[in-house]
Amino acid sequence: MNITILQPQPFDLVGGAIMIAGNAVGFEGHLSVNVSEGHGEVTGSASAGSTSIRQFQASIAIPDPAPFKLNRLFVTLSDDSGGGEAPIPTATVPVLFGPMILPGYLGYWKHTVLPGDTLSALADQYYGNSSEWGPIREANQHIVSDPDVIFPGQVLRIPRNV
Numbered sequence: 001m002n003i004t005i006l007q008p009q010p011f012d013l014v015g016g017a018i019m020i021a022g023n024a025v026g027f028e029g030h031l032s033v034n035v036s037e038g039h040g041e042v043t044g045s046a047s048a049g050s051t052s053i054r055q056f057q058a059s060i061a062i063p064d065p066a067p068f069k070l071n072r073l074f075v076t077l078s079d080d081s082g083g084g085e086a087p088i089p090t091a092t093v094p095v096l097f098g099p100m101i102l103p104g105y106l107g108y109w110k111h112t113v114l115p116g117d118t119l120s121a122l123a124d125q126y127y128g129n130s131s132e133w134g135p136i137r138e139a140n141q142h143i144v145s146d147p148d149v150i151f152p153g154q155v156l157r158i159p160r161n162v
Contacts, residue, residue: 003031003077003091011142013108013157014095016064020075021057022091031077033060037070037097062097071100071138096142102135104161113154119147126158135159 007021008014020033033044044060078090098105111122119133126136137147139157144150 003079003089005075005077005091005093008075008093008095010093010095012095013098013101013139013159014073015098015105015107016062016066018060018062018075018095019057020060020077021055022077023055024079025054031056031058031079033058034076034078035060035062035073036076037068037073039067039069042067062099064099066097066099068097068100071097072141073097096139098139098159101138102159102161105159106161108139108157108159111156111158113150113152113156115152117150117152119144119150122156122158126160 002025003022004024005020005022007019018035024031035042035044042060042062044058073095074092075095076090076092078088098108109126111117111126119136120130122136123133124130133147136156136158137144139159143154144156150156
């Protein structure tokens with residue numbers, strides 16, 4: 001079986017319910033879903049039907065409080081319907097877990113960086129406190145390696161809890 005995860009995309013910012021969708025090719029149609037960061041995990045399952053090429057979708061609820069210590073998680077799907085001794089087909093996507101980045105996480109705003117923008121200025125604009133830039137940096141860790149360097153035209157996610 002080949003598994004392609006279409007949602008979430010790599011480094012998507014996700015909340016307490018992670019929506020999963022994609023395509024699978026094979027004979028059977030039962031997939032296991034595992035969300036983990038190495039210290040805790042949440043598991044679930046998805047059904048992909050019974051035709052040779054099929055779509056699947058599932059939602060996995062992360063308990064509150066989450067069993068995680070890190071904000072970077074891995075969503076892994078594996079075909080556990082096959083038998084024999086062949087390796088189990090899997091697909092993994094890294095995601096960022098919003099509730100570990102900002103308490104009460106509800107989603108995010110998109111902000112296109114303008115000349116002169118800084119993470120501190122964005123924190124002041126969105127949160128009313130320039131020292132609260134940490135969640136913005138964490139939500140964009142895949143594109144912002146240095147919190148003092150952002151570029152005009154970058155689209156940043158600003159986590160929100162209101």
